Amino acid sequence: MKRYSMRRTAALLFILSMAVTVPVVADDAWNQDILGVAIDGYDPVAYFTRGQALHGSEAYTHTWNDAEWRFINAEHRDLFAANPKKYAPRHGGF
Secondary structure, eight states: OHHHHHHHHHHHHHHHHHHHHGGGGOTTOOOBOTTOBBGGGBOTTHHHHTSSOOBOEEEEEEEETTEEEEESSHHHHHHHHHOHHHHSOGGGGO
């Protein structure tokens, strides 16, 4: 009887631990600074178009999933706005 109880408790603890970790890896959680700027202000499109990390400008921003995204130019901003899931980093940019 005691062995059954230990297995049941272990299974419940496992299920609860998985339920607690799900919000941490949700797709809509972004690496943001205190002002809500995503991925430290880097242009996510530049990784694809120029193959490098470039800081975006406050002049070219787009708000998506409660975060401000910055870009080096209007073209990158518009590409991101048209398909943000294509350019947004996986796992929230952490």
